[in-house]
Amino acid sequence: MLDAALAQLVRHGYDSLSIDVVAERSGVHRTTVYRRWRDVGGLLADVLHEASVDAWRPPDTGSLEGDLLAVNHEVQTGLTTDPVTVALIAASFRSEQAAEALRAFWADRYDRCADIVRRAVERGEIPAGTDARRLLVAATAPLYHELVLMRVAADARLPDRAARDAATAARAGAFTDR
């Protein structure tokens, strides 16, 4: 049912998504779909929840810059080749429940990525007290800004530059508490 819902969302957009359509596309009786989700927001929240319970772990390349590069390439690939990601972001502007689920999904991903920052501090690459979330947002936010909000054409150098710029900033003592 989730697959049917996502396929519909990606192909025909949020407005086309209804419990009835998902029931029809998945061949499941509409009463069953209603019982599980009640509405489209609940369905999208479930999609994101499914995505959060995976075993994803952040890359561990041996350097801060290498780890951030790997994360950013994953983000850029998601934003440019996986239509689900952008469709879910667009849906988050339509449904409070989808917005909350997306927020929780990202919060979980940033939490897991805190290991990248912890290891960089342990290796002495960046100062103790570097705020993991601030550093990780600095590395990834330019990708979302350019690709999702500004909608510029994907530039292969973008993930590398954003990762290197954030690593340079962290080494210079940015992202420490003040």
Added chain:
Amino acid sequence: MLDAALAQLVRHGYDSLSIDVVAERSGVHRTTVYRRWRDVGGLLADVLHEASVDAWRPPDTGSLEGDLLAVNHEVQTGLTTDPVTVALIAASFRSEQAAEALRAFWADRYDRCADIVRRAVERGEIPAGTDARRLLVAATAPLYHELVLMRVAADARLPDRAARDAATAARAGAFTDR
């Protein structure tokens, strides 16, 4: 007519916006509204175009960090107190024309803000060859990321931190071509 359209967008959302509603709210005959915009996307594009032809100039406080702080406070105020900004961003996911207009609006703002970077280079604060757009996106993107995409509650320290982190990065030589 633009004011009527914006008020409707902010209060009742994109789905409520139609040429007929704008005609009714503004007291202008619908034929006149149709002649001017044809559809809702054209209307939103016009709203953004109006906003771009202003005389806005970037702050000039005498330091890179001061200028970025001032810009970021303006961005955060826009995103947290002006419902039009977020409504237009949300609409950009529904209308190609609105998306293109928003892209052009931001591109124009980043172009004007290049003066901030040029002056910082002239003062010797940051290396020649610092990419203005990359530096400006690094300073502002965390605000859009946290407030628009992640929808966290506004934190008064967010604009200051993002501005200082970007200035620290620029002084350390980030945002130079490579």
